[in-house]
Amino acid sequence: MLWSKSLIPTLKEIPQDAEIPSHQLMLRAGLIRRLGSGLYTYLPLGFRALRKVEAIVREEMDRAGAQEVLMPAMHPREIWDRSGRYESLKNVMFRVKDRQAREMVLGPTHEEIITDLVAREISSYKQLPCNFYQIQTKFRDEIRPRFGLMRCKEFIMKDAYSFDISSEAADSSYQKMYEAYVNIFRRCGLHAMPVEADTGDMGGSSSHEFMVPTDSGEDAILEADDGSYAANMERAEGYCDLPNVFPDADQPLEEIATPNAGKIEDVADLLKIEPRQLVKTLIFVADKSPVAVLLPGDRDVNEIKLRKVLDAQEVAPADPQTVREITGAEVGFAGPVGLKIPVIVDRTLEGLRGGVIGANKTDTHLLHFDLARDLDPDAFVDVAFPKAGDLAPNRKGHLSEKRGVEVGHVFKLGTKYSVALGANVLDENGKSIPAVMGCYGIGVSRTLQAVIEQSHDENGIIWPVNVAPYTVLITVLSPKHEESMSRATDLAAQLEAQGIDVLIDDREERPGFKFKDADLLGFPLRLTLGERGLAKGIMELKPRTEKSFEEVPVDQALDAVLAKVKTLREALK
């Protein structure tokens, strides 16, 4: 392909509305253009790279035994009513009406659609296990689209759904997908780490997310330094190993005036103690009934954990009026002693003596709180977010925090959707049972941008060989020089015959200009042809990752490029 015939609108300046490097680079390298908030056009180069990611996804999914299908992006409302998700997902679904005023939605995901298909077409355990996938545009009315392709209203996703006869069989399907994901991201040149994750609205028992570590990531991850554990913050568990006995622990409870100190920091400053010596007493409303939650002053409640502990549908902090009614004090002075509502104690408070609590009296706290002595909790459980520095669940490693972008997510779904949509099969005994499902997503367009976020330098993108829009760039310094162009086109033809895609920079531009563009676009290999070099019988071969080039004799250039490409590809196998 000739550069002069391609639409590759590179930008020298950084576009105003791009914040993170990958987004800036996608715009500057002419891969994408914005149409509206969260809506992007893939330009020729961006689309080539996207198709390469898709091809890898297809190969690995096929290899794992999944079958590709393509479902409609637009669905009748009725099927979403059957699972109850028309209601629960109403904030993310785009809803439209046709001219008959029939209600339709643009699919944010496809559990209902595939489960309905399986319900109709599969009836025997002999047809299981099976796994169907598609690569398709999803629509979600995101609260806030951002960072280019990272969070869009319309994005490309690979979604797969497995159906099994038993939960053990489903575990094996899950494992296969997990392994396929490891392969996919490795081949894309991405370092994606699997972490334990919460299943969120999807339902189901367990799940892993594949996270690409980057400071601009929207998720917090906790990882053990001994490699024993990694989990999304929403899900993570840890053990605080700091001592829980503070000075004067043996003293009886004692009131102390803390005027206007309703915030942890204020009380800590006033009493000259560490925030963790203070006990936070938070009032929540769980399905309309209030509970108190106790945790160290330097920690926050994980409402997901709290909801699970209480087996509640909905959990939210109580409003100030409710807090006043329950505690008899202004917000900020709640304490566990004397409360008439259930009290849940976070396990990090185990063995606490000498703590400071609210007195349920405005502008007053109590000193010398002894958990065992002064309280009989209704539950003693894990309801807090862990902190960096905590012990990992194995009680050996220590946790540290990093941020990541979620590029893939695998779920064990159970039978939630098969029951709702009647995806039953007859087992060996002729008994009808719901299929056990799993679902598996990869954000394909997001993955593409994550590759760039993880692989770039100050000059531009550094494409991993398997997803580069073109593998080789031939920079012709003097396109008017006939020998240069004929050598370039001959070489390109030979490389293409070997399955290596080539872009020829035949533009009438100064060399420096072309080199800058080459680095910005980040093709893995650059072959430079100049009049002077050719006169000496050489071309220059430069990998994007190297600072300097290597001179190769003209008649060895083909082999040299083939060898380099092979090396690059081997590294991602």
Place this chain on the structure above:
RNA sequence: CGGGGAGUAGCUCAGCCUGGUAGAGCGCCAGCUUUGGGAGCUGGAUGUCGCAGGUUCAACUCCUGUCUCCCCGACCA
């Protein structure tokens, strides 16, 4: 939705406070020179100043409304 910011040439931005009829750099077109890391000179084209009202002799500038985009928070691949 709450909080912050921005809409002026294809891009990055100045002008607005203090009203007088729109600018720079880059890009684009033509020519000459240049030619190994985003060239120089000369000439040229390009704007409903986001939109709608209002104030005024006069509005990019002041006022009101409105739309869009970006950033921070709650949602997710």
